[in-house]
Every structure is written in C-alpha cells, then in structure tokens.
Amino acid sequence: MELLRYLTADPDSFYKGVARNTLQANAKSSDIAINPDRLAIVTREMEHSVPAAFYLNLVTGNLTYTNLYSGVPALTAIRDGQPADAELKKYAMMLERQ
Structure with a gap:
C-alpha cells in the first residue's frame, strides 16, 4: 500500500x-x-x-490475442491493405466520439 x-x-x-x-x-x-x-x-x-x-x-x-485484435476495425482494415494512417485517424475519431 x-x-x-x-x-x-x-x-x-x-x-x-x-x-x-x-x-x-x-x-x-x-x-x-x-x-x-x-x-x-x-x-x-x-x-x-x-x-x-x-x-x-x-x-x-480476458480475450485471446486473436480475438483482441480482430475486434479493432482499424487493424482489420490495415491487414486488408488499407492505408494505416487513414485507418488510424478514423479509429481515433471514432474513439473520441464515444
């Protein structure tokens, strides 16, 4: 303590x-x-x-690594070939709205 x-x-x-x-x-x-x-x-x-x-x-x-990161839309989009900077900006804006 x-x-x-x-x-x-x-x-x-x-x-x-x-x-x-x-x-x-x-x-x-x-x-x-x-x-x-x-x-x-x-x-x-x-x-x-x-x-x-x-x-x-x-x-x-207590999710596993795969489940943890598959739920992040920006990471899924980046893995699918989308530009990282654009996806991360969209994800940051989404988090700020919450």
Whole structure:
C-alpha cells in the first residue's frame, strides 16, 4: 500500500524517473548527459500509454490475442491493405466520439 501511495503522490516525478533511468540504461556510457528533449518526449509518450493500456484492458477483458485484435476495425482494415494512417485517424475519431 505504501508503494501505491508513493507512486500516486507525484506521478510526474515517477514518469520522469522511469524515463531518465531507461534512457541512461540504454546509453553507451554513463557519462553521457540525457537530452532534455528526448526525456520530455519519452515522458509524454509514457503518460499517453497508461490510458491506452487501461482502455484496452477494460474493452478486452480476458480475450485471446486473436480475438483482441480482430475486434479493432482499424487493424482489420490495415491487414486488408488499407492505408494505416487513414485507418488510424478514423479509429481515433471514432474513439473520441464515444
């Protein structure tokens, strides 16, 4: 419970800490300074991924991989040869309307 309180008390510092540690771990040398622009991008994308993960968990429940992704119309259309960018934009607009 203490861990949950700690993680939810200041989520911004949690995301920045994880991003900083990840970027540092992937660096060739520990002496290399982390680019602040890269840190900001990685942090922002981490924050976006959490709502997406919760959404997918709520929508899918305990489905198998095949059933999970066959229910996403954009993925089905992309697999059928439609342009990915157009299908993803349509899917994003559909989700925003819900």
